[in-house]
Amino acid sequence: MFRKNSIVESKNQSEISSNISTSESKNDRDSFKKNYVDPRKPHPDSIAKWNAQVMAEKQKYVAVPDDDTKFFTIDPESGEVEGCPFIKFVGIYSEMDYEKEEMRRDSLRKILKELKPKMRTYIMEGKDEMWYGDPKNVEIAGSPEAAYDEGSHLISNLQLMVNAL
Amino acid sequence: MDEIFFFDDKMNLLARHKLDRTLYMPFVRLNAEETYVIVSNGVSGDFYFFTIDGKLERKGIVKDVTGDGGTSYSKNSISSTGKYWLLSNNIAYLFEKDNLLSKLYGYNFYINEKSNLIIYLQNLDKIIVKNINSDEVKYYFNSKNFNVLNIEKRIIEIQNLKNNKIYKYEINL
Numbered sequence: 001m002f003r004k005n006s007i008v009e010s011k012n013q014s015e016i017s018s019n020i021s022t023s024e025s026k027n028d029r030d031s032f033k034k035n036y037v038d039p040r041k042p043h044p045d046s047i048a049k050w051n052a053q054v055m056a057e058k059q060k061y062v063a064v065p066d067d068d069t070k071f072f073t074i075d076p077e078s079g080e081v082e083g084c085p086f087i088k089f090v091g092i093y094s095e096m097d098y099e100k101e102e103m104r105r106d107s108l109r110k111i112l113k114e115l116k117p118k119m120r121t122y123i124m125e126g127k128d129e130m131w132y133g134d135p136k137n138v139e140i141a142g143s144p145e146a147a148y149d150e151g152s153h154l155i156s157n158l159q160l161m162v163n164a165l
Numbered sequence: 166m167d168e169i170f171f172f173d174d175k176m177n178l179l180a181r182h183k184l185d186r187t188l189y190m191p192f193v194r195l196n197a198e199e200t201y202v203i204v205s206n207g208v209s210g211d212f213y214f215f216t217i218d219g220k221l222e223r224k225g226i227v228k229d230v231t232g233d234g235g236t237s238y239s240k241n242s243i244s245s246t247g248k249y250w251l252l253s254n255n256i257a258y259l260f261e262k263d264n265l266l267s268k269l270y271g272y273n274f275y276i277n278e279k280s281n282l283i284i285y286l287q288n289l290d291k292i293i294v295k296n297i298n299s300d301e302v303k304y305y306f307n308s309k310n311f312n313v314l315n316i317e318k319r320i321i322e323i324q325n326l327k328n329n330k331i332y333k334y335e336i337n338l
Contacts, residue, residue: 054235054255061256061270063293065305072306076325079332084294084304086337087321093331115176 166191169204171219180219185211197275197318198245210238214250222247231258231265244278249297251276251283259283259297267300273316277338284336286313292321 065071072083079089166188171179190207201222204213210227228234235255243250249266252258257269259276271285271293281297289312294304306313312324314331321334 058256058270061268063269063271063287063291063295063302063305065302069302069305072304073308074306074311074323074332076310076327079325081334084306088335088337090333090335093333115172118176118178
């Protein structure tokens with residue numbers, strides 16, 4: 001009898017506890033679902049909020065003309081500047097300008113070709129050369145020739161510098 | 166880009182610098198007076214200012230210097246003697262030596278030390294000329310008929326939207 005009662009009691013207790021745990025875990029799940037932010041997706045309005053913050057920050061520093069500010073204009077026909085003494089109209093870009101620019105770039109490419117062997121020497125200074133493939137048709141890993149070819153990363157940066165010069 | 170080499174016009178090596186880390190989106194430019202080489206990185210915001218003969222004058226990471234966590238890194242600038250220098254992110258930060266002078270909203274900055282003026286673009290249709298110290302707008306251009314495309318060194322490129330031709334202007338300061 002005692003045993004039976006105790007079994008019934010324990011059964012009731014386990015039911016109660018399982019009910020409690022079920023309701024607790026349901027609450028947990030609900031609250032987890034409610035509060036969970038999937039790290040893979042942006043919060044629905046976070047981009048908008050972020051964007052608004054950035055724009056608000058930018059707006060603080062927008063240049064605002066005052067009474068002493070001189071407004072200047074450009075004549076749409078002639079291109080001449082009116083109202084700013086130090087900005088001078090030079091001309092309109094034409095096909096010739098682009099051709100000249102291309103010629104200038106060509107001459108810079110020639111300079112770069114001369115420069116490349118020296119570059120290689122400097123870059124490889126103190127470094128071990130690694131040899132790949134057939135020695136008759138060899139490239140040196142780590143050298144500009146191997147790592148970067150014409151018009152590539154390093155060369156294009158050099159061109160930028162040389163162009164600027 | 167891992168290293169930068171400086172050569173003279175006879176292709177003799179003047180200086181070489183190994184950068185603190187690889188720059189995956191590097192920009193290498195000269196300032197308008199051709200006294201400085203400006204190296205910056207579009208991904209991490211690393212920046213370097215070298216004198217034209219290859220001496221490192223200043224380096225850092227935009228976020229560390231300005232506290233600005235934005236990632237819209239664009240062209241940094243420096244004046245002829247290095248007195249003024251500018252870091253560009255969502256907004257731009259203008260420094261006089263080690264002091265922050267002002268914050269500006271715009272891009273493609275040209276700093277003229279002699280006249281104390283800074284010239285830059287804002288929103289494609291505006292050219293702003295400001296006094297560096299007083300922060301006053303001295304000259305202002307705003308036109309819907311033109312797109313202001315670029316300021317590089319002392320050259321301003323402006324597109325006339327009526328005929329789509331590109332006009333070239335020079336800053337004579």
